[in-house]
Amino acid sequence: MKLLLENAHIEGIRYYEAYRKNGGYRSVEKALKMTPEEIVEEVKKSGLRGRGGAGFPTGMKWSFLAKPEGVPRHLVCNADESEPGTFKDRYLMEFLPHLLIEGLIVSSFALGSNATYIYIRGEYAWIPDILEQAIAEAKNNGWLGKNIQGSGFDCEIYVQRGGGAYICGEETALIESLEGKRGNPRIKPPFPAIAGLWMRPTVVNNVETLAAVVPIINMGGEEYGKLGVGRSTGTKLMSACGNLNKPGVYEIPFDLTVEEFIFSDEYCGGIPNGKRLKACIPGGSSVPILPTNLLLKDSQGNARQMNYESLSEGGFATGSMLGSGGFIVLDEDQCVVRHTMSLAHFYNHESCGQCSPCREGTGWMYKILKSIEYGKGRMEDIDLLWDIQRRIEGNTICPLGDAAAWPVAAAIRHFRDEFEWHVLNPEESQTRNFGLAHYAEPREVVAV
């Protein structure tokens, strides 16, 4: 069942007429008749969890928003989608801009935000135009501006382009950047719900989260909450990429198995050229990589499903995370060392430089991985890498430190023999890849 991308195939859905004709802005009409508290309650009932990566319940986040008398509140849409492998928000904003605008109006009304911001990634150079056109169309038709549809509620949506920094996807760095400052994450507490944008109470939500508010209001929170599995409710957009026959953005139900998602014709259509599956990062570059045996079945032997709980089954020893839904698939020809190196390079480049473990540690990990990849590594380097990531994780201001540490930790945890092979065969590793080895067989789980 599709909730977000239901109408994505319709010609001209990017523009107001087609969108409205196909049931657009119904949720605003409905929401304006409700009280803001009722909307928050609906979202709470729906069990919607933040789609940006952490999976924090949205309704709860909204109810944390401080409401001091006389202080304006803000809603900020986090469209700074910079995680390697994640491109679901881009698709949503590019093809269904009105869905986001609609979700923003409803959410703004629920939170009492009269000035709502979309902070969009700098590299998405063409999308602000699409969004601004959609905002202008919405405004011309009375869905934005003063006294929306006679309800007495005023709301303006502003689009702000970022400078292209990954760190500005972190909510407090985003707020700093939006204020015109250097995009450094703030030290929490205070959380944005108390003192965010211009020290006013602020909610920062992902694009997909805000878009999901539209079906929640349309069908009711309880109905929405019935979809999915356990605490993973609704549907999720996955952006699949890597060695797949049909990479792209898919809207999936949460009870879909990973195997079906990769191999069925409805979704990714399997691995090209008859290759075999080696590993996969199920939720964007910062979540742990999983080898095939752990990806398809969890440690209990159950088929792994594409939802928050099933993917994280067993913690990081045997599991991963759904994250932001950037599904990266590696076939047997890919080198995990090289892959980890390029991720480490990314995090080294994107570290903001504020706190020492992340600033210094990410560069160090990258240099060590580079030396292993180019045949200059030593056995003790692998242990050193483990030690470095252990000392970065959890000791930094923002989650970027964790995001830099997890991929390295998971690669060593699950693919240590490939690292060792690189060290022991420095020349051979320059000419061929390690291949699949024995990853098809379940391995003993090493406690961390």
Next chain:
Amino acid sequence: MSEQPNIKVTIDNITIEVAPGTTILEAARQIGGEVAPPTMCYYSKLKGSGGKCRTCLVEVNKGSEKDPRPMPKLVASCRTGVMDGMEVKSMTSEKVIDARKGVTEFLLLNHPLDCPVCDQAGECHLQDLSYENGAATTRYEYDRRTFEPEDIGPHIQLHMNRCIMCFRCVFTADQLTETREHGILDRGDHAKISTCISKALDNDFIGNVIDVCPVGALTDKTFRFKNRVWFTKPVDAHRNCSNPKCCGEARLWMRGEEVYRVTARKDEWGEVATASNGQTGWICDECRFEKKQTSDWTIEGPTKVNRHSVIAQGHYQGKVGTATQPILIDEVIGKRPKLTLDIHKVSEVNKPEIHLSEIEGPAHSDDFK
């Protein structure tokens, strides 16, 4: 407004009552001694500082009386407020010690090993930190990061290679001076302190960035390479400064009759101390850079040195000041380490009875004849 009652917090099994709103670090400093976590970026006199270096991480194993859950991660004590009934582990937590070692290693990764030519040596917080928490050798075997030298004016020397990105100097310029001319450029491990256009820092209070810098990244050009700090004698002095913002209370670093350097007075945590008028004892650039004659100052007496052992070494033992006698090695480990080489047996030059601080002017080989 009624006064809120003090709240109880336990740090390393020592319970103390503090005012609400106090941070864990400030509470630990009230206990004092080894319990207080080391800090590289936090500066109690600068608003907004702290949280960045991660050396002050502590473990909270009981959140508060109301919510006794432990905090899941180590927290930066400088930016975390205490709660009633909170239990904190600093020195007594293995996790904290390990994290502190890790942070020390990270800070030293790209820090040049140029202490022998660095003016900050002897009063460098990174030296203290690495002495207490660092490893004997580095595990880093790649080229250290270097920056192009940048001239930031006639009084202040910027050594970007030594910088640990504590942001203190930026806060200082923001909060003490009318205009801030330097800031952080770039991102990640190539982030740097810079004026971007090599403009001289020109402000009557900008010299205070030298005092807040925990390492040798910002040093006094008028003192550069003139002397080692442990050869100079710190003396407290004051003068009637015409600048209304300047407290006029300073510390002169003298050798013989010559004033080598003027700095603000510092407290036991290495921060600029509170002056007698109750305000923070920042001093103006005129006092710092231009008043280098003893006649400019009213001398109060020798400084009490008790933190930076290198400076206390030798000079004041049994004479003045409060430098405490080090605990005898016998008492600590029960045996005295074997002295492998007594320098005075092989060197004619370094005579123990001749005291460097008592020589007028720079030492000369004639002094040791």
